[in-house]
Amino acid sequence: MEKFSTHTGVGVPLRQSNVDTDQIIPAVYLKRITRTGFEDALFAAWRKDPAFILNQEPFSAGSVLVAGPDFGTGSSREHAVWALKDYGFKAVLSSRFADIFRGNSGKQGLLAAEVAQDDIELIWKVLENAPGTEVTVDLGSKTVMCGNVVAPFEIDDYTRWRLLEGLDDIGLTLQHEEDITAYEATRPAFKPKTLPARLS
């Protein structure tokens, strides 16, 4: 995973709450079996509408999505994060993220920055009045800057550390493999096993 410290790019105002993962990437795209190449799938239904924000210049080249509250609700599909990343987004700002989406983002190096709704409104205004304005997201200082708006954002310390260091999850855990083996030795015998299969 690449290290993330700071990013500056065109901000995209998405004035909408409850953007669920079915909107971020509709189910039909989940049939793919690869990990990349989901850029065409991002907001696929909405992108059919020429008025949709990502169909407008200069927003189509955006890399910081500024969304309403409750972003990423619904299905746990990680494809939502892949699609955002493949399209070119590096960060999403919202006043509230769904837990699973937030977790998935952290693991994939997409920054989910929690920004107060009042500040989101201010950023929306800047981006709408001056389309193409860049947004800077600085993970070190946990601040976001856009035009004359400077706002703090929240992210849990652990995810922040991992993003800054670019650390992969599994490798981190396997550093503690002895603990896992030790725990396994203490599991009660009545816990079920799937193998060998018992059938009704």
Added chain:
Amino acid sequence: MAKTLAEKVWDAHVVRKGDGEGANAQPDLLYIDLHLVHEVTSPQAFEGLRLAGRPLRRPDLTIATEDHNTPTLDIDKPIADLTSRTQIQTLRNNCKEFGVRLHSLGDAEQGIVHVVGPQLGLTQPGMTVVCGDSHTSTHGAFGALAMGIGTSEVEHVMATQTLSLKPFKTMAINVEGTLRPGVSAKDIILAVIAKIGTGGGQGYVLEYRGSAIRALSMEARMTICNMSIEAGARAGLVAPDQTTYDYMYGRPHAPQGAEWDAAVEYWNTLRSDDEATFDVEVDLDADTLEPFVTWGTNPGQGVSLSAKVPSPEDFGDENAKAAAERALQYMGLEAGTPMKEIRVDTVFLGSCTNSRMEDLRAAADIIRGRTKDPNIRMLVVPGSARVRLEAEAEGLDKVFKDFGAEWRFAGCSMCLGMNPDQLEVGERCASTSNRNFEGRQGKGGRTHLVSPVVAAATAVRGTLSSPSDLDPAPESAAVRSSAA
């Protein structure tokens, strides 16, 4: 120290406590007892293992089934849709390569992953259960800590049999009283979601408690826990009791003999201590509950079936108002229309929320001896091949077919429309599934979430209906009890 049920299960699975304290605490590393796998969220995880040259640590704690993409007709023919076929074939190849038990289409244990686990007795109290699917919360009905995970977490569990997790807050959902006839578990959970909102459970594990929950069967408890995610919570659970043990006893993977006794002794400790405190408590009165139905495009946009379509003006919050406006437009509804006057085109009885034997029986009891509204298409999709077989053994398939419904093979089907079972643009559906998002059941499709008995009554009348709206049926209940 007094602990809640969720905390007890958590503590019993800590492999390694995260470093640090309070807000700076790193996640705990938790051991995972059961990993359920299906074709949609696993290919990239297997690919990841392969790329890193890592084995799957515990194939004996892992089980896979095909459900999201599978056709519900002509299951003996090759799957027509090429990408669906590829995804299923990829799962088969991966399971073979990594030694994972798989129940494929055509197998008697194939079905929706959340129906299969409990049915085989693999889901048990006090376990940690994960799956790359948000409705894994279903398994919480057994007093398990069960949650949906993303694909990179799937890979993590495959490689390490553990998951790094930050502790949750706890929320008690107290449901006291007795449900009236025609009111069911689905109505409880839809009412909970309408009350706390789709984000209300975020960051919490919900524990459903109270006399109304204790009185529910296991399948009904699964319906409730299933939709915890629709309230924003990653997990929801119910303390195990005699109902749980009776359901589990004798299932293929339930403990046997002395192990059963040891297990029950442990399971009996799995309840929230009397002195334990929840971070939040929510109360719901079961006595006054009515059948519930959604009018909008998120599961929190629901009302009593006897109510009217709300107006955006009813919402104080600007975001909720805007969301309501958008939802009404998408749903093609006028504020003020009585819910019961809304005509539907399709009735879907299925999904991991409501596709088990009890759901099918409850719906069959309503339609038996009645005639379907001629304009309605009704799809009945059992949750698993085993449920289908059991239902056929009871003659339920015949009840549905005589009524004019389509009796299909098991799978997720129209819950998410990844297979050919989809709504057309503008088509309106009364669905026993769990998500009414825009386009969820097919592009432009309009979904009203309902219970199985409301779905059945709706199929009879053609408009959203509760069983109490039906004219008395000729001796339907009597027929069933004499047959049983």
